[in-house]
Amino acid sequence: MTTDTQSAPPPASPEEPLLVARGVSKAFNGVYALKDVDFDLRAGEVHALLGPNGAGKSTLIKILDGVQPQDEGSVQVDGRERRSSDIATVFQELSLIPGLSVAKNIFLGNELRNALGLVKTKEQNRIASELIERLGLHLSPEESVENLSVASRQLVEIAKAVHRDARVLVLDEPTSTLTKGDQLLLFESIRDIQKSGVGIIYVTHRLTEVFELADRVTIIRDGQRVLTSDVAGMEMSTLVREITGADDDVPEPSKRRFDEFAHPETVVTDRSGPKLEVTGLTGDRFSDISISAGAGRIVGIAGLIGSGRTELLETIAGVRRSTAGRITLDGKVVRFSHPWQALAAGVALVPEDRHRSGVVLQQSIQRNLSLAHYKAVSKGGFVDNRSAVALVKGLVDTLQIKTASITSPVQSLSGGNQQKVVFAKWLQPGMQVLLLDEPTQGVDVRARQEIYRVIRRFAEEGSAIVVVSSDFVELHELCDEISFMTSTGMSEPEPVTESVTDQYIYSKLNERVVASHERDNQ
C-alpha cells in the first residue's frame, strides 16, 4: 500500500495553507473515532475528503467546524486559532428553517437591523437575491424554503455560508440527493466560490466527482489518514483500493441463506410475461406513465428531481392514489390504497428517505425486522422471541449487515448497513416486485457493491425490480433496461449495453426534458 504517502506530511504547498489541522484525535467512550489526523487546505482549492462510512469523516468535519471539540491536536486558520466565523459547513442534514423565506434563512442570526432594531427586510431581500442569482439559482428571496427542492435548498445553504464570508466552506455529500443537471449547477457555483479564494472541503461518496472537481484528495479510514495526494495523475482504482482498504473482494450475500428466506414458491420458472405492468398511470406530479417489468428483470428509470419519479414508485406501492391508469400484477389488475395491501400482494418499496420512511431509527434491528416479518415470527398475535432472534440473525448474516448485536438501534449502523436493514425487511417469501428509490444514497463504495449484489440476488429469485436513481453510473451498472421519465411521460425502455454510459443517459434525458418543455410551450 502507499505507506509513503500516509506517513509523509501532505505534499509541500507553494503557499502557506489556509487551514492546518495537526494531530487531531477524538474518542467516544474510549474508542477512537479519529487518531492523530493531519489535514490542510489551501486557499482556493477543492479538497475532497473520502472514506467509508464510519471512517471518521463527519467527526473530522465537526471538529474543523468547531461544533465538536477535539481531544487532542490543533486547528488553525491563517496561522492563528480557528474562529467559528472562519468555517461554514453545509451538513448533510440541512439546517434551514422550512417556514422562513430564503432571505430570512440566509440572514438568520445576522439580521440587518435599522436604528430601531427592526429587521431591514427589503435590504435583506435585495442582497439575498443577488447572492442566489450569483449561485445560478433563479427564485424569489421571499420564497418559503419549504417550497424548494432539495437541490435549491442546498444552494441556499451555500449562499448562507458564502454570505458570512467564511474562509473555508465544508460541503458534506452535497450531491447525494441531486440529479446530474442540478449537480452541474452546483459544481459551477463551487468553482465560482473557489475563484474568490475560499478553500473548499468536499465530502463525497461519488468518486467520479473527485476527478471532475477536486484539486487534492485525502482519504481517511478507521479514524486515520491513509492518503493525501494531488488528484491530477491519480487512478480511480487507487482511490477505490485506498477507501476500501483491502484487496479482498466485496462479500457476496450468502446464496444458501438467501434461498432460505426467499422461498422456492417465489422462484419463477416461467419468466415470459411481465410481472408488473403499469399502463397510463397518472397521479401526483406525473402523468401517463407506462412501465413493464418481467420476473428477474431490473428496470431503471432515469429522471430529474421533480419529474415525479418518487411519487410514481409511491403510487405503485399504495402510498399515494392514482387518478388514472392501471397497474397489473401477474396479469391481474390491482388497486392499492394503503402500503399494507401492496405488501400483501408482494409489492415492496425501498424508499428514498430511509430515515423518514425506511426504518424506525431508534429501535433495534430486531424490532425493525420483526415488524416487517411479523408473519414469520408470531403465533396467534404474539411474538415468538426465539424464532424472531433466529430469523433476524439469519437475515443479518445473509446480507452481511455489520453490527455489534441485533439489539443495537438501527441508528448505530453506517448508512450502507442501515440500507441493508431496509432490504432485509423485504427478504421474505412472496415478494414479487421490489421498487427501489435511490437505493444507494449516502452509501459508501464498498457497501454499494454489496447492495448491488443483494439487488441482483432478488432478481435471480424471480422478483421484478424497478430502480429510480439520480446516479446514472448506478443505472448503467445495475439495470437490464432503462426508461427516461419526465413529468409528461415515459420513453420506451432501452436495453442497457456497454454504450449506455452515464454520459449517454444524461444527454438522452436532457433531450427529452428539453423536448417536453418545448411541447409545453407550444
Add this chain to the structure above:
Amino acid sequence: MSATTSSVSRPRWRGRSAGDFIREYFVYIALVALIVFFSIASPYFLTPDNFANIGRQTATVSIVAVGMTFVIITGQIDLSVGSVFALCGMAAAMVMQYVSNFWLLGALAAVAVGIVFGFVNGFITAKLGVPSFLVTLGMLGVARGIALLITDTRPVLISNPTYFQVFGESRILGIPIAVVWTIAIVVLGVLVLHKSVFGMRTFATGGNPQAARFTGVKTKKTVIIGFVITGALVGLASLLFTGIAHAARPDIGSGLELDVIAAVILGGVSLFGGRGTVIGALAGSLIIGIMNNGLVLMGVSSSVQQIIKGIIIIGAVSLSKK
C-alpha cells in the same frame, strides 16, 4: 498500517455509560428511595396494612396508566380520562338503578361508555388528523358535562352486594380486590404491549409513523385501538372506585389525567412516542401513590402536599431526561 487500523473500529454506541443506566432505571431507583425515606420518616408507613392501602388508592391511576402508556407510545395523549371516569361510574350506577340491578350489566355499561369515548377520541385523532391534545381536551368538557347533566349533578347510589364484592371490598389471599385487578391489568398490559404483534406496531407507529406505514402497519387503526384500550380501562377503574364508594358521583376524577400522565412520564414513557414500558408506568403510579400516602402520614397539610408533589414530578422528569 492495515494492521493498526483494525483496532480503531466504529466508535459510536459502543457500551453504555452510567448515565444511561440511571436514566433507564431512574423510576425504580426513585421508587426505592421514596420507600426508604418514608419508612424512616413515619413509623406507620412500612406496615402491611398501609401497603394494602397504597395499593387500593393507586389502583385507579395504575390501571388508567396502563392504557395511557399505549396512547402515549403511539405519540398521542388523552386528557379526557378524568371526566370519562366520572361518566363511566354514572353509567354503571344508573344502569343498575334504572335498568336492572345486575352487577355485570352495570360493569359492562361502564366499560362500554369508556370504549365509545376512546373510539371517538381515536377516530377523530387518527382519521380526521386533529391533534389528540385538542380532541381529548374538548372531550374532557363533553364527558364531564354529560355526567353532570344526566342527574342534574346529583350522585347515584349503588346497592348491589355482588358489585361491591367484585370491585370493592373483598380480598383474595388477603390482597384487596382492587390490587388484584391492578396486577391482572398490568400483566395483560405487559403481554400485549411487549409481546404481541400489536405491541410491536404500537411502538413503530409512535417511533416513526411514516416508516411504520411504509412497512404495512395500519397506523390509524393502531392509534384508535390505543384510545379504545384506555377507554375500557377507564371504565374498569371507575368500577373499582364506585365499588368502594357505594355511589357514583358526577364530579369525581377531575385532575385524574394529570396524575396518570405524570405517572406514565415518570415511568420513562417518552411523550414523543415510541418508547416506554408498562412496568415503568406502574412504578410511576406507585411513586405518586406513595408520595400522597407518605405525606399524609407525616401530617403535611394538603395544600403543601400539592406543592411538594408538583415539584417532585417536575424534578423527577427533568432528571430522567438529562
